[in-house]
Amino acid sequence: MASPEPSVRRRKPESKDSSASETEQPLRRVQTLPSDSDDDDAKKKEQLPKKPKSKTKKSKASEDADEYDGWNIALDIARVISFLFLASCGLSYLVSNGETFFWGMKNPPKYLTKAYYKELIQGPVYLTPSELALYDGTNPDLPIYLAINWTIYDVSANARTYGPGGSYHYFSGCDAARAYVTGCFAEDRSPDMRGVEEMYLPLDDPNVDKHWSRQELRELKKKEKEDALKKVNDGLKHWVDFFAKSDKYRKVGYVKMPKGWPGTEPMRPLCETAAKGRKVRKIPGAKEE
Structure with missing residues (x-):
């Protein structure tokens, strides 16, 4: 009686779902320990001078207003007073027919x-x-x-x-x-x-x-x-x-x-x-x- 053929175990094929699930798993972020070189770079960055923060529009406007409120207002007032003085002299000259610039007419109109x-x-x-x-x-x-x-x-x-x-x-x-x-x-x-x-x-x-x-x-x-x-x-x-x-x-x-x-x-x-x-x-x- 012939001896039965030895049974060969076949490897169970891998399912597509399992392979897909393995590949579709998200990659996990591997945390690495800081090395000595990284510490050196951080120290160098700290030693570098910090850049001044850019001024916002609001802060610039406020500073411009502060500067204008001082000297420029006084200058504008002086200009207005000078203009009124010269205009008054010219008007006095016209009204008095050239008699005076300062309204000191002997016979005013x-x-x-x-x-x-x-x-x-x-x-x-x-x-x-x-x-x-x-x-x-x-x-x-x-x-x-x-x-x-x-x-x-x-x-x-x-x-x-x-x-x-x-x-x-x-x-x-x-x-x-x-x-x-x-x-x-x-x-x-x-x-x-x-x-x-x-x-x-x-x-x-x-x-x-x-x-x-x-x-x-x-x-x-x-x-x-x-x-x-x-x-x-x-x-x-x-x-x-x-x-x-x-x-x-x-x-x-x-x-x-x-x-x-x-x-x-x-x-x-x-x-x-x-x-x-x-x-x-x-x-x-x-x-x-």
Whole structure:
């Protein structure tokens, strides 16, 4: 009887799962003990100088603000003060027409005076001729007023001229509109302009007037009077505009004339100085002498 064949043990094949599990196992970190060389490197790193930490934006901004708050603010203030000072000097030079850089004007413009704004608040004054006479400069506690065409102006800025002893003191304390045209300062201290046109009218002369017919002479006299009245109006307007446009003299009010004026007073004769300027009519075609 044949002996049975010896059984050979076969090795059990490895499963794919087991091999995969072995390979898929995560690698474990192997901790190694520090060597002597590592200790030396660490010591060297500690001995090296440390780099300064970079400043953040916030810290830089705060430091810049601290620096600006000091010297730069003082410098900016000095610049502003210098600019305002120079601007003030330039403005003073322009306003004073080159008189001063520092507002030290002898006759400042009316809008730079306290009286100007006081008058704006209180309004214009109204004075009768007798009340106006008190402001002729003889009382040092009162301003100097004059009137022209019923409008009152303060001329205190030129007290040397309009005050007592001044060359135009005749005009102070009254409305002397008539005198501005006639030139008779002492005689014509009145606003009554009636008859002033006569100073521009030619004198009647029979030997000359016979060269015109009655109708022609009548028309001629009418034209002469119209021209004379215009000359009176232009002469008075010149001085009215002078005071109205002046920066030295300011308007303060008006004159209150009596009811019915000037019909309540007799008509003034033409003053001697104005009357002397009258001449006879010129004969048509005659040569001028």
